[in-house]
Amino acid sequence: MATTPRKTTSRRPAAPRAAARPDVEDTTAVDAQETEATGHYVTGQLSGVDDRTEDVRIIPPGAWRQSWRRLLMTGQIDEFAAIVLHPDDYELYEDLDPTNDQFGDLVNTAAEQAGESLGKSPGPAPSSRRTRRR
Template sequence: MAANPRPAARKTAARAQSRPRVPEPDVTEAEAQEIEAEGHYVTVELCGEDLRIIPPAAWRLSYQRLLNAGQVDAFIERVLHPDDVDLFVELDCTGAEFQQFIVDAGEQGGESLGKSPARSRSGKTMRRR
């Protein structure tokens, strides 16, 4: 017996109708990028040079997946200010310097990238059945 696609279609349509439409401002694409970029960067030193980077709390998960997959250049293109990407490539930092750069970016953004303040669950005793 085939599933009825109509209820799902109704839910999607109802969800779309319940959201208020926000009028789009008359801004060019370049202006929108400038507005988006303004104030979203912190300045962090790497190999004696100041670079502007988006704080880690504002990174998209897709950016973090790039970093976790080892695609550092693609990651950097997304989180650094466009004017600083070439300088980053020229600096050719070590892994330790890069790691410290990311930690410093987190601290500049007001967060710590260290261990979670949550209690460790490994210390809990397990109840036997």
């Protein structure tokens, strides 16, 4: 039985790693993903105690990680806010002490500014059959 030679693909040799520089911290893949995900913010107004309103920076919902969304869905709002708000604005969030509705308004504003829609899912379509066949 004759065997056909396997096709091989040539690979480029890996690029040599740059020498470590003492002024640059080594980053892991996770750190790089975090930087990429948190690299951009949109600004929205957050209302709070005494109807005080302040501008805060927030990561748009389309860039949220699923783990962050799970925090939000399980009611861990402060932990969630600590991640999605700009680090310099988190203290302002704590001072404003917004209601769920006020925080939701900020999230909706962030989505609108990023050109995203947070509309509710319509769910499954109803059956097109009006009556059951017998």
